[in-house]
Amino acid sequence: MDVVSPELNSLLPDEIMDTEAIIMDDDPPAESPAASGQSQPSDDSPVPMEMDVPAVPEIVSLCSDAPPTQLTQAGTTSTPTGSTLCSTTSATQLLLTSSTVSSSSLTLRPKLSAPFTLSANHQIILNKVASSPGADTTRSQGTTTTTTTPGGQQFMVTAIGKSGQPIVLQLPHTGSKSASVQGLGEAKANPQHFKVVTVSSASQVSTLQAQQLKTVQIAKKTQVSSAGPIKFVFTKAVNNKGLTAQTSVSNVITGRVLSTSSPVTPPRTITLSETLGSSSKIAISPLKSPSKLTVVSVASQVPNSPQKSVSLPLNMAHLGHQILLQQSTATSPAKVVSTHSTTMKPVQTVTVGGVGATQFKTIFPLSTPSNVQQIQVPGSRFHYVRLVTATTGSSTGHAGSPITNSSMTAKPMVVNTTQVRMSVPIVPAQTMKQVVPKPLTSSGQVLTTQTQQRLIMPATSLPQIQPNLTNLPPGTVLAPAPGSGNMGYAVLPAQYVTQLQQSAYVTLASSSGFSTPTGIQTQARLPLNGYCDCFANGEFCQNCNCTNCFNNLEHETDRAKAIKACLDRNPEAFKPKIGKGKEGESDRRHSKGCNCKRSGCLKNYCECYEAKIMCSSTCKCVGCKNFEESPERKTLMHLADAAEVRVQQQTAAKTKLSSQISDLLTRTTPAITSGGGRMPYTFVTKEVAEVTCECLLEQAEQAELNQQPQATAERMILEEFGRCLMRIISSAGKTDCPSINC
């Protein structure tokens, strides 16, 4: 799987789309063994697509600036001429026209209605002409166009959104293939595929939208392919409004050119290649390479900014003060290969493993410790840290304003004027600890967190992911940000942060299924099951003794799969077992009830007893003694209460004694410092100590003779010890050898 730079993504239509939803039903039924070996399992790769590298690149262009030269078709069937048509959503209209097509043909899908322009030389020009800014961004269905090129290459273009930005998609030439029109049936016979899925949003622009990413997958398969499968994953920035004429990227992949353009500029070519020299380019493995390269480019704050990748050596300076969010499907996991660049600014990367099919990855730099502010949230178990970006005078705009940045330099840029508010709870309130943010380091900034920490990140600025918030990892909580307008927080398990701490700049979303075709992940048993409390609690394993643990950031994808599997089995798997009872029941109760058979529900084996709640009708226990009137239970409760009281008494006695000693030392200090007094060891002589012990033993003997309870005996001893101390203190300044009598 290859990744295109966010620049390209930024030029694609906006709206996130589930790539699974656009799997063509006429995909080739089978793949060659070689191809299968390189491709991911079907369950892992929803859109397994392979691409062959033709000797001559075939170019398919999806562009906007090229005005439709031919009549727009809203065809519902394939046409002999190859002109096709696509379906559009209410707000998105695409023109698909066949213009001067000499050697290309299109196979239209009945439901498609998007306007396209099919140009000569294997170019498909997708032009979005009717963009509705007010369109519903949550629309899930978009425009889909399927075309079949002369060489049997089939293209499926799904454009959802209303960015109004045209797409120019160019594919390598297939050579001197005939320009015959192919229908759907032929498309099946020729398993060459090209899929474009654009995701977008565009109607909303917020401070953080620029970091939101979209995923586009493109793949093509050639029947006679001898090369390995190639997969593209385009991670597209959401904020397209910031696009300007300066938008220009040049990511070139060998033999292929992907071109995009904005409405205001001529089509620009985005090349995917190994031109790594420029910070604005993302290198992708050679097309012929049988190995898969999974790269996800992460958009920078500026949608059209060329420096937007965490995957390859490129300048990350622009990532300063940003939150980069990527959404991808677990079934088509995108592996982010983090490669340091000498110019890369320390960036903190947080991967939010999604539940189910969605994963969120957040990358943000934590600038300096001064940007961290502790937040006290009344009633909250957590303490938060607010990460606030520095606002500078050079800020270019405000929230919602498109930010333009065409700079290709590696200089850190302050383009975000609004505060990026990220609150990270530090520690549970019960175990509050002072966290000192670590300074920036070359390897990335580390944020110290605790087990129960939660990461809070702005949520409302990520509209396209909100529909998938239900897929957030266990422990994720959505919370409004008081006083922040419509700004909200997604409270995420902070283990993601601590995981980052362990590997400041680590490979994110390391989808072993994707990155390691050999299936290494299957060699070790995944401790991602209900047996692991950490996993069951929706937390990463940390400081536990797991072996071959996959419940960590490095195995995010596997973890997400396991979570999904658990949820498939039991949707309540990650919900607390102890909750409120039925309506009208105020007491807590076990959601499922226990199933004890031998413990009588009076041992900690019983989850009800362990939770200090009585068994209910939900329980299936045998010989239950954990009910209100149970004498056994009452006895246990009394014993437990007595033990607790005893502990409290002992604690109080120790505290009192400590206080007395401390007071003694305090009183003697002035004398010591003045030189007029004596040090304690000068008057607490051996004799005094022995006499004191005798007094204490005497108290113990008396208590024993009187058959006093142990607690009483201890109290008598402690009280005697206090008296002894007082006598010592009072005698210290009087005589050289204080006399102590019991």
Added chain:
DNA sequence: GAGTTTGAAACT
């Protein structure tokens, strides 16, 4: 600390 007991969760 090692071995046993126990019950939840996974598995069949």
Added chain:
DNA sequence: CAGTTTCAAACTC
């Protein structure tokens, strides 16, 4: 849904 297996925590010695 029931029986079995696996696992880790609770418990005992």
